[in-house]
Every structure is written in C-alpha cells, then in structure tokens.
Amino acid sequence: MENKIINYIIENKEKYYRIAYSYVKNKEDALDIVQDAIVKALRYQHTLKDVNYLNTWFCKIIINTCKTYLQKKNRYIDTWDEALESYGEPTYDHYKPFELEEALDHLSYNEKTIVLLRYYNSLELKEIAHIMDQNLSTVKSTLYRALKKLKPLLENDYRGEAHEQV
Structure with missing residues (x-):
C-alpha cells in the first residue's frame, strides 16, 4: 500500500x-x-x-x-472589506488583467475549496462532498453561490480591459 x-x-x-x-x-x-x-x-x-x-x-x-x-x-482574508483595505491605492496598468486567482481570494474558504476541487482538479461533486464532509446538495448550492460571486468580478475585469483598449 x-x-x-x-x-x-x-x-x-x-x-x-x-x-x-x-x-x-x-x-x-x-x-x-x-x-x-x-x-x-x-x-x-x-x-x-x-x-x-x-x-x-x-x-x-x-x-x-x-x-x-x-x-x-x-x-x-475571509471578507471583501479586509481584502480591499490591504490593496491600497489602485494603479492603472493596461497590461495587468484581474486574474481568476485574485477573484478566488474574494470567496470564503469553503467556496474557494469547492471551486478549486471542481475546476482545477476536475473532481465530481460527489467526491467533493466526501472530501468536505458535506451533503451533495450543500456542495452544489455553495458552488452555485461561489460562481455567482465570481461572475461579476470577472465580467467587470473583462469590460474594463475592453474599455481601456478602445
């Protein structure tokens, strides 16, 4: 073994x-x-x-x-406000996109773990539920909530980058 x-x-x-x-x-x-x-x-x-x-x-x-x-x-860092305070003044760099890893840092520990296991490691939701010691329905709803939080973060970055290039 x-x-x-x-x-x-x-x-x-x-x-x-x-x-x-x-x-x-x-x-x-x-x-x-x-x-x-x-x-x-x-x-x-x-x-x-x-x-x-x-x-x-x-x-x-x-x-x-x-x-x-x-x-x-x-x-x-588990909350959005603490994350914002730690960044300081924004800098405008046309070549620095908002990365997925940065967006993941705005999720709770539980949400981030589920997203990483699902999309970085291609695990089935059933396996994730077993790893996390949670019900399958809890994992599904947490994944849905996390994706809902990530969507505006990533869309705003995409829109901002497209707007700067115009």
Missing part, C-alpha cells in the same frame, strides 16, 4: 502543489504543505480503506493541511 501511495503522490505532485499554492500564494510554504501532507498520508495510510479513493483521501489531507497552516499563520 505504501508504494501505491508514494507512486500516486509522485505522479500527481504538481496538482497538489497547485492546490496548496492557491491557498498560501508562496512557493516555499506550498512545498512545505505538500511535504507535511505526504508525511501525514504515510503516517495514516492505514485509514485508507480503498485505493480507488486515494485521490479523494489525499486531496482532503492537502486541504486540511492548508487550512491548519493558514489558521496558524493568521493569513487568510
């Missing part, structure tokens, strides 16, 4: 690094999180009942490790 876990993690290391990086926005911290998650996976490999759920199981470990890290560092 240990070899299957190690081989799987090695084959998918970039995917898990991207998940960690999307939370902490720092290369070294993301690498530390992945390393900690690997240690946890090896330590608790006996809790994995079915190898078919290895991806779901390890995603849950990565996400929980990110959450623990952010709680310890007190670096997670």
Whole structure:
C-alpha cells in the first residue's frame, strides 16, 4: 500500500502543489504543505480503506493541511472589506488583467475549496462532498453561490480591459 501511495503522490505532485499554492500564494510554504501532507498520508495510510479513493483521501489531507497552516499563520482574508483595505491605492496598468486567482481570494474558504476541487482538479461533486464532509446538495448550492460571486468580478475585469483598449 505504501508504494501505491508514494507512486500516486509522485505522479500527481504538481496538482497538489497547485492546490496548496492557491491557498498560501508562496512557493516555499506550498512545498512545505505538500511535504507535511505526504508525511501525514504515510503516517495514516492505514485509514485508507480503498485505493480507488486515494485521490479523494489525499486531496482532503492537502486541504486540511492548508487550512491548519493558514489558521496558524493568521493569513487568510475571509471578507471583501479586509481584502480591499490591504490593496491600497489602485494603479492603472493596461497590461495587468484581474486574474481568476485574485477573484478566488474574494470567496470564503469553503467556496474557494469547492471551486478549486471542481475546476482545477476536475473532481465530481460527489467526491467533493466526501472530501468536505458535506451533503451533495450543500456542495452544489455553495458552488452555485461561489460562481455567482465570481461572475461579476470577472465580467467587470473583462469590460474594463475592453474599455481601456478602445
């Protein structure tokens, strides 16, 4: 079992690094999180009942490790107002579009996690519900709410960029 876990993690290391990086926005911290998650996976490999759920199981470990890290560092911004205060005065750069990763930072931790698992990792909603320990209907409604929040952020950026180029 240990070899299957190690081989799987090695084959998918970039995917898990991207998940960690999307939370902490720092290369070294993301690498530390992945390393900690690997240690946890090896330590608790006996809790994995079915190898078919290895991806779901390890995603849950990565996400929980990110959450623990952010709680310890007190670096997670969960509200729009706090995010705006941290940016300062706007600068107008015709070549700097509002990126999806920046838009994701305006979602709650739960919303961001569901969006990342669904669209960055192509997980089924049922798998996400299992990872998040939530009902499938809760995951669906949270995903819908998150997409509804992202839409105006991304549309405004698109309109603004198109307007500046005219």
